[in-house]
Amino acid sequence: MLDDAEIIAAVANDLPVGVWVARAPAGEFVYANRAFSEIMGMGARDDVVAGGYAEPYGICDRAGRPYPEAQMPFVRALVARATVVVDDIVIHRSDGKRVNVRAHARPLFHGDELSHVVIAFFDITREVAAERVRDDFISAASHELKTPIGALQMRVQWMLQQLGGGAPFGHTQVVGWAEAALRQVRRLGRLSETLLDVSRIRSGRIELRRDPVDLAQLLRDVVARVDDDLGGAAPPLHLEAPERLPGHADALRLDQVITNLLSNAAKYGQGRPISISLSHDGKLARLEVRDSGVGIAAADRERIFQPFERAVSPDSYAGLGLGLWIVQEIVSRMHGHILLDSQPGAGAAIAVEVPWQ
Amino acid sequence: VSRRTVLIVDDDQDFRGTLSEVLGAAGYRTLEAGDGAQALVHLEADGAIGLILLDLMMPGINGWELHRQLLQHEHWSTIPLVVLTAGEGGLGDIPRLSKLVELAELLRTVDEYCR
Numbered sequence: 234m235l236d237d238a239e240i241i242a243a244v245a246n247d248l249p250v251g252v253w254v255a256r257a258p259a260g261e262f263v264y265a266n267r268a269f270s271e272i273m274g275m276g277a278r279d280d281v282v283a284g285g286y287a288e289p290y291g292i293c294d295r296a297g298r299p300y301p302e303a304q305m306p307f308v309r310a311l312v313a314r315a316t317v318v319v320d321d322i323v324i325h326r327s328d329g330k331r332v333n334v335r336a337h338a339r340p341l342f343h344g345d346e347l348s349h350v351v352i353a354f355f356d357i358t359r360e361v362a363a364e365r366v367r368d369d370f371i372s373a374a375s376h377e378l379k380t381p382i383g384a385l386q387m388r389v390q391w392m393l394q395q396l397g398g399g400a401p402f403g404h405t406q407v408v409g410w411a412e413a414a415l416r417q418v419r420r421l422g423r424l425s426e427t428l429l430d431v432s433r434i435r436s437g438r439i440e441l442r443r444d445p446v447d448l449a450q451l452l453r454d455v456v457a458r459v460d461d462d463l464g465g466a467a468p469p470l471h472l473e474a475p476e477r478l479p480g481h482a483d484a485l486r487l488d489q490v491i492t493n494l495l496s497n498a499a500k501y502g503q504g505r506p507i508s509i510s511l512s513h514d515g516k517l518a519r520l521e522v523r524d525s526g527v528g529i530a531a532a533d534r535e536r537i538f539q540p541f542e543r544a545v546s547p548d549s550y551a552g553l554g555l556g557l558w559i560v561q562e563i564v565s566r567m568h569g570h571i572l573l574d575s576q577p578g579a580g581a582a583i584a585v586e587v588p589w590q
Numbered sequence: 591v592s593r594r595t596v597l598i599v600d601d602d603q604d605f606r607g608t609l610s611e612v613l614g615a616a617g618y619r620t621l622e623a624g625d626g627a628q629a630l631v632h633l634e635a636d637g638a639i640g641l642i643l644l645d646l647m648m649p650g651i652n653g654w655e656l657h658r659q660l661l662q663h664e665h666w667s668t669i670p671l672v673v674l675t676a677g678e679g680g681l682g683d684i685p686r687l688s689k690l691v692e693l694a695e696l697l698r699t700v701d702e703y704c705r
Binding site: 372375376377379380381382383384386387388390391394395413416417420500501503 | 602604605608609611612615647649650676677678688689690691692693694696
């Protein structure tokens with residue numbers, strides 16, 4: 234039979250939170266549990282005191298500099314005589330691993346005298362990584378919006394300037410300006426839909442309709458439109474498709490799958506022709522988009538279907554890193570699958586197969 | 591030699607085309623390049639380029655790389671360069687405009703370098 238003290242000790246040791254206790258004011262080590270050692274990648278040291286914590290434990294700030302001793306949670310709790318929370322600590326462990334840590338430092342009082350400081354350490358590495366992904370995404374989204382907004386703003390300002398100049402304009406010319414502006418607005422509209430899809434997919438709110446669709450016609454429509462979608466930058470497209478391929482599906486989502494595959498191929502295809510083929514074997518419709526561009530290394534094949542990822546440097550290829558992730562999500566909801574065939578430098582073929590009857 | 595030729599280097603054809611149309615209407619001769627490699631072709635062929643408007647993030651030879659190559663060339667390194675970007679980055683001391691620049695400011699800047 235365990236006594237109460239043994240039970241408390243066992244519970245403290247098994248807490249999923251690192252706990253470390255030191256005596257005030259000098260910081261002599263008193264207690265640490267197992268999770269503390271797991272977070273730090275080393276056991277607690279009984280030979281270090283306040284003023285010398287950073288080096289032995291590898292405690293750094295987010296910029297990688299040794300954490301200032303005067304700002305250590307232990308010291309802050311002593312000064313504040315109240316609980317302090319510090320979440321900018323990064324442990325540079327001796328095994329090379331970096332662990333982001335949040336520390337709750339709480340003073341213990343014996344009467345009026347501050348006798349100990351108890352620090353709870355939480356591993357927040359995943360939280361910090363998710364924050365970084367979110368920040369990168371916001372920055373990429375703002376970048377993606379700026380180019381079409383900039384083009385539209387320039388066009389509208391210029392139209393106003395021309396119209397205000399008093400020179401006579403032909404109907405055709407004004408219609409031309411308005412059409413160009415409309416193209417830019419549509420592009421922004423599609424971009425905002427893509428941004429919304431992130432939350433739709435994440436919260437499982439993509440619902441597929443089932444309408445009669447002619448997949449061959451839909452494909453031809455997208456191919457005819459893709460040049461506009463890409464701001465006029467589409468390479469030559471070779472299309473091989475049956476005259477008709479009627480079935481039932483969500484036409485808008487299929488349109489999005491085809492559009493994303495084509496714009497992806499155009500983006501990474503280095504301006505070389507893209508072949509598109511559509512076929513049907515009685516059960517599955519198969520759409521393949523093949524480019525002759527930069528290709529995808531074996532190591533990147535899984536990653537490119539993850540959100541916010543792409544196989545190449547963002548200095549070279551703008552974008553949100555969402556296209557193939559959205560394709561994958563839609564196709565899997567259609568009970569279909571994706572096949573990827575690529576060699577770095579030799580282009581990529583992405584095929585989508587969905588049940589089609 | 592005419593100083594009023596502007597080379598627009600941007601991978602977004604829509605942005606590039608709009609800019610070219612606007613500058614064309616303002617009396618400039620414009621050349622368009624979708625990446626650094628196309629920009630180099632124009633530079634080889636055309637000695638009259640008075641200003642380069644340069645986007646940074648581009649496939650192939652991007653803006654940073656093109657800038658490095660320009661610096662190594664006796665004549666091209668003297669051509670004024672203005673970065674026109676949607677991102678945060680820049681090219682050191684090189685003047686930089688956001689893609690959300692006001693048209694008047696853009697035309698003023700171009701005029702300054704092409705006078």
